[in-house]
Each structure stands twice: as C-alpha cells, then as structure tokens.
Amino acid sequence: MKVLIKTLSVTILAGGLAACNGVNESQDKYDNDTRPIGxxxxxxxxxxxxxxxxxxxxxxxxxxxxxxxSTYHEDYDGKLAERIAKQVNDIRGVDDAHVILEDNNVIVGVDTDESKKDQLTDKVRKITAHMAPNREVQVVADQNMFNRIENVDDDLRDGRAFTEVESDVRGISNDIVRAGNNLGDAIKRPFENNR
Structure with missing residues (x-):
C-alpha cells in the first residue's frame, strides 16, 4: 500500500511539473499587453x-x-512671510508658526505649549512688528485658529493667488478682532465668514 501511494504521488508531481514546462504567453516576460490604469x-x-x-x-x-x-504666487509677498515665519520658528518654545500677509496686516499663528502662550505671543508680536514696521500684527496661539492659518498659508505656499483664499483670510481676521482676548468665541464659528 505504501509503495502504491508513493508511486501515485510521484506520478502526480511529475505530471504537474511536465505540464508547467511549456512556454506559453503567460510566461513571456517581454509581453507588454497590459495598459496602465489610473x-x-x-x-x-x-x-x-x-x-x-x-x-x-x-x-x-x-x-x-x-x-x-515653496512657490508663492507672484502677487503675494511670500519672501516676507517666510522670513517672519523663520524668525518666529527660531524662538524657543515655538513648535511651529505660519504667517499670512493681508493688506497692512500680518497674522501670525503660533503652535506652542498652553502654559507659554501669553509670554510667547508678546515676544512674537515684537519680533514681527520689527520685521514689518508699517503693518498691524495679530498673533494667535489658539490651536484651532492656528490650524486655519496653517491651511491658508499652505494654500498660498502652493502658489494659489491671494484672491482664492481671501474670504478665508477675512474670516480669520474678523474672528480674531471679534474675539479680542477671548479666542473661544472665535472657535465657535470657524467657517462662518468663509463663504
């Protein structure tokens, strides 16, 4: 019985290998019939x-x-925005910073530890005012506002014209002005003015 099972197993294996020996179209490695999809x-x-x-x-x-x-649109002062962001990012305690320039305003979003917000926003405001002396400086260290500023800055860095993100910038600026020191009010309506 064992000899019969061994003989049968060897015959099946040999038959299987012999069937795979022939060259057919599926084995032609130079066949280029597939089309790229996407x-x-x-x-x-x-x-x-x-x-x-x-x-x-x-x-x-x-x-x-x-x-x-980064490739800012030719009508946007991306060099100034990058210089300010670089200076602010170099401040100890600042994790990340993004800058938006709008008319005579500079909006700086700062990502930092909660306990350092007040101290760092004053320092960021002074440095930014020194770099852009003829502009009003608004510094925001609230995480939700920072995210909105980062998104707009990313769009501007991607080469989008300021007119494409202008409503978002106006909404951010209006929310900062309305909230004053209480940014919690601005967070309740993050996209209200961005229509």
Missing part, C-alpha cells in the same frame, strides 16, 4: 512640485509643502 496629469502649475507623476490622488493628499520648494 489618471495622471502633466498639467503644469506653479506649485514647484518635485514629486509630480505619483498620481493625482497623491498630489491632492500631499499637503506637506516642506518636501518641495
């Missing part, structure tokens, strides 16, 4: 992406502007 765009834009071609979903989801050079 949507890729070679549409030029002024964002300065160095990783284009990964696909449109990747490009849409890629909000990290630090992996490519």
């Amino acid at each position: 949507y890729y765009s070679n549409e030029g834009d002024n964002r300065g992406d160095l990783d284009r071609g990964a696909g449109f979903i990747s490009d849409m989801a890629d909000r990290d502007v630090r992996d490519h050079a």
Whole structure:
C-alpha cells in the first residue's frame, strides 16, 4: 500500500511539473499587453512640485509643502512671510508658526505649549512688528485658529493667488478682532465668514 501511494504521488508531481514546462504567453516576460490604469496629469502649475507623476490622488493628499520648494504666487509677498515665519520658528518654545500677509496686516499663528502662550505671543508680536514696521500684527496661539492659518498659508505656499483664499483670510481676521482676548468665541464659528 505504501509503495502504491508513493508511486501515485510521484506520478502526480511529475505530471504537474511536465505540464508547467511549456512556454506559453503567460510566461513571456517581454509581453507588454497590459495598459496602465489610473489618471495622471502633466498639467503644469506653479506649485514647484518635485514629486509630480505619483498620481493625482497623491498630489491632492500631499499637503506637506516642506518636501518641495515653496512657490508663492507672484502677487503675494511670500519672501516676507517666510522670513517672519523663520524668525518666529527660531524662538524657543515655538513648535511651529505660519504667517499670512493681508493688506497692512500680518497674522501670525503660533503652535506652542498652553502654559507659554501669553509670554510667547508678546515676544512674537515684537519680533514681527520689527520685521514689518508699517503693518498691524495679530498673533494667535489658539490651536484651532492656528490650524486655519496653517491651511491658508499652505494654500498660498502652493502658489494659489491671494484672491482664492481671501474670504478665508477675512474670516480669520474678523474672528480674531471679534474675539479680542477671548479666542473661544472665535472657535465657535470657524467657517462662518468663509463663504
């Protein structure tokens, strides 16, 4: 019985291997019948992406502007915004900072520890006022407002014109003015003015 099982097993294995020995179309490694599936765009834009071609979903989801050079729109003073952000980011205790320039205003969003907010906002205001002497400086250290400022700054860094984000900037600015020292009021309506 054992000999019969061994003989049968060897015959099945040999038959299986012999059937796989022939060259057919599925084994031709140079066959190029498959078509790429997906949507890729070679549409030029002024964002300065160095990783284009990964696909449109990747490009849409890629909000990290630090992996490519910032390309502000030609009508926006991106150099000043970057200089202010760099100076503010160099302050000890500041985790991250984003800057928006609007007419004669500078809006600085600062991400920092809760206990250091008051102390750092005064320091940020002084440094920013020194760098932009003819502009009114608004410094915000509230996390929700910081996120809104960061989103607008990212859009501007991606080369969008200021007119495209102007309603968002006006909404942020109005919420800061209305809230005064109580930013909790501004957080209750984060997108009310952004229509």
